[in-house]
Amino acid sequence: MSWLLKSFRESKRKLVVAFDVGTTYSGISYVVLDPGRVPEIKTVTQFPAQEAVHGSSKIPSIIYYDAGGCTMAVGAEALTDGTFERAEDEGWHKAEWFKMHLRPKGMSSSPDIEDEAIPPLPPGKTAAMVLGDYMRYLFQCAQAYITEKEPNGPSLWQSVTDQTDFILTHPNGWEGVQQRQIRTAAVLGGLIPDTQEGHARLSFVTEGEASLHFALRNGFPKDDMGLGEGVLILDAGGGTIDTSTYVKKGTKRYEEVATPQCHFNGSIFVTMAAQAFLREFLAESEFIEDLDHIVQCFDKTTKQRFSNSQEGQYIKFGKTKDNDEAHSIRYGQLKLSGQEVASFFEPAVRCIVKVVTEQQESSGLEYLYVVLVGGFSASNYLYSEVTKQLELQGCQVMRPDNYVSKACSDGAISFYLDHCVQSRVSKYTYGSFANVYYRPDDNDHYSRESSVFVTLAGEKRLPGAFNTVLPRVCRHSRLLTAYAVLMIYRGPTLKGTKVTEATEFRSSYCQLFQSKEDFRAFTSQVWSYRGDLPEPKWRDVDSDSYVLVCTIKVDVDDILKHAKSHRQKGSKGKFYKLEYDVILLLGLIEFKAQIAWKEKGGVERRSPAKILYDYHRASLDI
Template identity: 35%
Template sequence: MNGINAPGGNDSRSFEDPWDGPSKIVIGIDVGSTQSGVAYAFLQQGAKQSIHRVTQWPGQESQNLHGKIPTVLWYDSTNKAVSFGAEALTPQAEEDAEDGGWKLAKYFKLHLHPPHLTAQHGLELEPLPFSVPLSQIYSDFLGYLLQHTQSYFEDHIIDGKRIWQQYKPTMEVVLAHPNGWGIREQAFLRLAAVKAGFTTASDAATRVHFVNEAEASVHFCALYSDIGSQLKPGATFAVCDAGGSTVDTTVYAVKSLNPIRLEETRASDCVQAGALFIDKAAERHLRKILNEAGLPQEDVDEYATRGVKDFEQHSKRAFKDVATDQSIEIAGTRYNNTAIRARRGRITLQGSEVKTLFDFCADKILESVNSQLEGGTVSHILLVGGFGESPFLREQLKQRFGPIGCDVTTTSERTSKAVADGTIIWYSSNNVVKRTPWYSYGIEILIPHDSRAKAQKGRTVIQWPTGTFVKGGWSQITPGGIPVDCDSVSRRPYYREYTTPNPQLNNFAEDIWCYTLKGVPQWMRFKPGVCSRPAIKQDINQTETIDRDHNAWVPTGMFSERKFGSLERGIAIAYIAEGCTLLELKL
């Protein structure tokens, strides 16, 4: 069985080589919690590969923001999305929103985080506007990204309109997501991409791809940073992708060069310690200052909102250490108030005050990186992502890990949207040859009944043609936390019994479960760490055989298989998780 091909093919190659596949358009998308970016490539057979980052977004045409746009959109009272990205934050849009009673959707990415991550970090989610479904917000925002990407493509590629029309039906898209996301989140994003118009439902399984943000970043950095020239076979380095909400850290070992081939050495780590939590800390601090000064609530709201915006754009990005105080604009230049140390509309926060706003996130990141470095020799930490450009975070990492011989480096280009570019390089290059799944995956099985077994006490006992069984047993297919070669395959046979000689097999389904904790559970349902994932479904009417002795129908060739060739999850006849084909029906 050949398994699933990685998007650009199974073999590692250099992005600098000519494209040897069929001509196509590939779009890479990074929907961040606070900022988003899009890159694309028109890959022509036999031609040099190049990446184009989409810029000149509506509302910031004249600004050199390296393709970043705010991940926000306004909804009117009819649940229609009416303003997006940079345009949504213009004074005109804010005035229209106030007059029309619009509501802003922001930080909506946090609503898609897996429940165990949300609970682990105690996230307080921004309410969705007018109870608009999260699926609609994602499809609306992705649709906006597609619309402008098409306009930009047609304006910047020679004969762009004709090329777009010719290759749009076969266009492929790569969506990046945090390391901690899995099957549920990918199924959600794939459906949103279909609704946004990237592809059709029938083609989505083969034309919508996924890559972890850290893996996309490492592909970007291997091409654009100095670290690419410093790596040698056998070297080990870490990538810390510090974004708006999540900070992902992954350790890679270099297997070979030219082209570079990488192996994950352990399961990556993902913590909720991104830059937006510093913004929230700044808002709480400003409101505390303003409230303690006895200002009217209306003024508190206005000054805090303006202050957080100025802090995010300037002080947060410039702050390095406690030696420098930070001046924050909260009002117009005519505003003065000695009670809050405000002069000409600005208040000054001491360096020590600003540091407290960073401490929680910085401590979580240092703890996460340290957990990844334990037990190994890591020569470099490559810091990427929008928050990765923070001088304070860089300095904290250097102080913590420099003394143990680990250099903290960044790329020669701005990395805030390295993920979008990296998705294109990942699609073409396939440089990671070993991956480590976060979770263990398995299915529910029947355990032979043993009346003497204490573990079976109180469990449901059922009678089947082949004997007496207990429901709820865990059968592990793929262990979590163990590196696996992308081309490795392991199989395990299963069978299913039916009590009727004529079962309905046109919609055969098998639930897949994952286990988020360590170890191997004996039982599964309603146990901590066990959660369900989308089922594998298949019409197997033409593949069944009958066991007349037991009056049971048994599907032929049902087996488990794991194959880490790509990060796809869920196709027609195979079940994929974290790059692993977990369950396949051999038809």
């Protein structure tokens, strides 16, 4: 029985296209939404030079640029022999694994791998620029496929030119900075115009949540899964291993019950471990000059078919005349022991078992379905090793028989059509720093007396107090008052870390300024605390664990015209006091913010707020 049974209820045809841009391979899915018809999710299975691709529903994440920065070959075309020879002769630059350049700071790779091992971007290119070029190509592939395969394809495409929505997947660990860069790439790639209406046509979903939708639509876990039972989606891809844990709450209704995790231990790190081993092993061999080719052969063949650590493994890279007995090379084949190859996989296996254990403990679920998706999950060795260890701790491990590599793109469309996740778990404690009334009888205050300042109203204030808006741990919300930055949470008492998409978190500000013009440059910052303190209170305690999430730019023109602002007199003379609220929606995949204020008569008005990100502090390579 299909997971999606509802017909499309809007009055105008729409096209929805999902891109799952992976570290090594990418996929495209789409759905044509016709009024009154039941949606059918489809996958693009035909690409230029498709014969060079392993599997019909994925395309290599590779681009070649010439010396001038022009795109010369993309995807499967970049793997042809003719392209390789031309690239060598003409000095083209190859962009691969470019998604890794967007990864957040603080999210390290496999501990045994240096970041320098990740291929650099081509000269003059940023990660957003390369991603934009690649998404432009994916969109061209989608257009070619739809116009050829769909009935009346050319006219259908013409009818949805301005009615196309995009949904893009990203790893669980990606945050606002990465989402904004992906939006920039979508504009550069011509997917959407750089307007408010254009950006409204693009949305995100985490790879974990997209994979949950894919699993449910394909009968994983089984249809008779009971209420209160848990399912962990383990998306093992080229770059990352993402885990998300949910509990079933009803028909088509799930709740996230543990903080999702993202680890850089995907399949490329198996290849990188093999490269590091072979570089040392062949250091004294004449075939060290063929190292890159040998590693490529390992990646394409040996790694894919490896399943038994007790059997010798071979990397066929040369001709029958190529021999070096001292380095286990005979007839163009390099022999490795099964244990040596298994050691390349060991960090990934260890990572998966550890993170599943942590998710199980965090969720409190003794029995757990573990569903493996993603291209790396196709590895029989990875699957068998993970299964053996996880079954010992009450987990039932499952893997879809087919198309594990297209789980994210198909699941992204399913997510767009039918949100089945009712609430998510906050990863961190979120809040802002506030200036609080100075209380000399409070030890925390007294020890910071040197930082006290006097406001325009003549009040003694102490800066650096952390006002929690959304806690990661279970506790009651608390109330802080401050003038320079006044933040209070007015919603219901928080229970644990579950946040629904509709939950609003208000931060009420009371700003003092000498003139209305002084207020025009005002911005507000949202911070996250990522340390171990159960209740962070002060910026100077465990200060390295505070991370700036974003800056909210306040458009004050309407507020100054309509909001209540009162001119008052203090010890330093006359000043203005202006009250308004910053509203955050933290239960969404993407941060949203609004500004609210009271007009004369007490009527609340709202307007969008612009969210700014500090790219240099929050990402590795923009």
